Amino acid sequence: MAESKFKVLTNGIFKQNPIFIQVLGMCPTLATTTSAENGLGMGLATTAVLAMSNITISLVRNFIPDKIRIPSYIVIIASFVTMIDMLMHGFIYDLWKTLGLFIPLIVVNCIILGRAEAFASKNGVFRSFLDGLGMGLGFTASLVLLGSVREFLGNGSIFNYHLSDVKMFAMILPPGAFIALGMLAAFFNYLGIKRSKPKKAAK
Amino acid sequence: MATRLVFIFLSAILINNFVLSRFLGICPFLGVSKKTDTAVGMSIAVTFVMIMASIITWLLNIALDALGIPFLRTIVFILIIATLVQFVEIFLKKASPSLYDALGIFLPLITTNCAILGLALLNVQQNYTLLETIVNAAGAGLGFALALILFSTIRERMELSGVPEPFKGTAIALITAGLLSMAFMGFQGLVKL
Numbered sequence: 001m002a003e004s005k006f007k008v009l010t011n012g013i014f015k016q017n018p019i020f021i022q023v024l025g026m027c028p029t030l031a032t033t034t035s036a037e038n039g040l041g042m043g044l045a046t047t048a049v050l051a052m053s054n055i056t057i058s059l060v061r062n063f064i065p066d067k068i069r070i071p072s073y074i075v076i077i078a079s080f081v082t083m084i085d086m087l088m089h090g091f092i093y094d095l096w097k098t099l100g101l102f103i104p105l106i107v108v109n110c111i112i113l114g115r116a117e118a119f120a121s122k123n124g125v126f127r128s129f130l131d132g133l134g135m136g137l138g139f140t141a142s143l144v145l146l147g148s149v150r151e152f153l154g155n156g157s158i159f160n161y162h163l164s165d166v167k168m169f170a171m172i173l174p175p176g177a178f179i180a181l182g183m184l185a186a187f188f189n190y191l192g193i194k195r196s197k198p199k200k201a202a203k
Numbered sequence: 204m205a206t207r208l209v210f211i212f213l214s215a216i217l218i219n220n221f222v223l224s225r226f227l228g229i230c231p232f233l234g235v236s237k238k239t240d241t242a243v244g245m246s247i248a249v250t251f252v253m254i255m256a257s258i259i260t261w262l263l264n265i266a267l268d269a270l271g272i273p274f275l276r277t278i279v280f281i282l283i284i285a286t287l288v289q290f291v292e293i294f295l296k297k298a299s300p301s302l303y304d305a306l307g308i309f310l311p312l313i314t315t316n317c318a319i320l321g322l323a324l325l326n327v328q329q330n331y332t333l334l335e336t337i338v339n340a341a342g343a344g345l346g347f348a349l350a351l352i353l354f355s356t357i358r359e360r361m362e363l364s365g366v367p368e369p370f371k372g373t374a375i376a377l378i379t380a381g382l383l384s385m386a387f388m389g390f391q392g393l394v395k396l
Contacts (some may be wrong), residue, residue, distance in 0.1 A: 024230075030226045078278040078282075079278060101321055104277040104324055105320060105324075107320065170385070173388065174384045175382070177226070178380045178381030179378055182370075182373075182381060186370045186374035189374060190368075
């Protein structure tokens with residue numbers, strides 16, 4: 001409990017990054033990262049749901065009997081997802097159309113239920129909000145990174161900004177998603193191994 | 204009519220494979236694919252829940268439309284799926300304890316499998332009839348089973364091979380899935396709806 005508020009916030013971005021460390025929420029990660037822009041949209045939508053559901057669940061955590069907590073959480077999350085779905089339909093129709101099925105599917109994103117169960121049901125309102133925000137931003141950052149890599153390799157641009165004429169179309173297709181994420185995961189593993197090695201040598 | 208059903212069925216298994224080209228149900232795909240036995244158990248459970256959930260959500264969707272509250276679809280569908288999974292769990296425990304034991308932890312996890320909710324929402328979006336919905340659900344379930352079982356056999360073999368240190372675990376699994384997905388891309392254009 002001694003963790004500072006700042007640590008709660010940054011935890012989700014680096015140390016417990018939902019995608020690269022915890023490997024949660026893979027479906028939207030792979031499906032919506034055909035471009036950096038789509039990744040950003042999906043990430044922010046998830047962040048909004050995550051922060052709001054964490055606040056709400058933290059507020060009602062003492063009133064919900066233990067046995068029915070999971071269904072209650074799902075209803076709370078589903079309500080926020082419906083709100084986001086309708087807001088996006090109303091204000092950013094193009095993005096809503098591209099993301100399509102994956103907006104209602106935020107409900108079954110393991111990150112959200114996971115944070116509700118692991119953090120919001122045990123912590124105060126403000127800390128839960130920070131945790132949701134941090135996890136959401138970590139998720140968004142990973143999505144934007146993966147989206148940028150795929151958009152650059154597949155379409156020669158990042159955020160629709162033209163950079164190169166080399167286009168490997170396969171990177172935008174489904175196989176590209178798996179391969180790009182696999183390569184990125186390997187790259188982060190490599191960095192982790194490299195960083196832990198000098199420490200071992202020093203011992 | 205009959206040809207349309209065959210098309211929907213084939214398309215759900217091969218062309219728009221739920222795991223490899225629609226990216227639905229990746230979590231169990233990566234999570235329970237280390238052993239073929241568990242992969243088979245999971246596939247059976249998912250296919251069963253998919254078919255049941257599709258039928259029930261299709262019927263409920265008529266009620267939602269009639270009442271003029273289609274925006275409640277997501278909430279209603281996820282609750283139905285959660286209840287259904289619970290029901291299947293209780294039923295199996297009584298009717299076939301051996302299957303229940305074999306499936307173990309995978310049964311409750313099906314609730315958060317996005318393939319089920321995704322399928323239910325897709326059926327509604329495509330305006331399928333009840334028969335088409337059932338066929339689509341069966342195809343989706345079999346497609347999930349095909350991808351999961353194929354992948355688990357590859358992963359069992361991979362245990363024996365020397366994978367470079369940084370690629371161990373998720374990374375190599377994702378790249379393998381990418382190659383498998385590329386193989387499934389070959390089915391593109393097999394049937395046109």
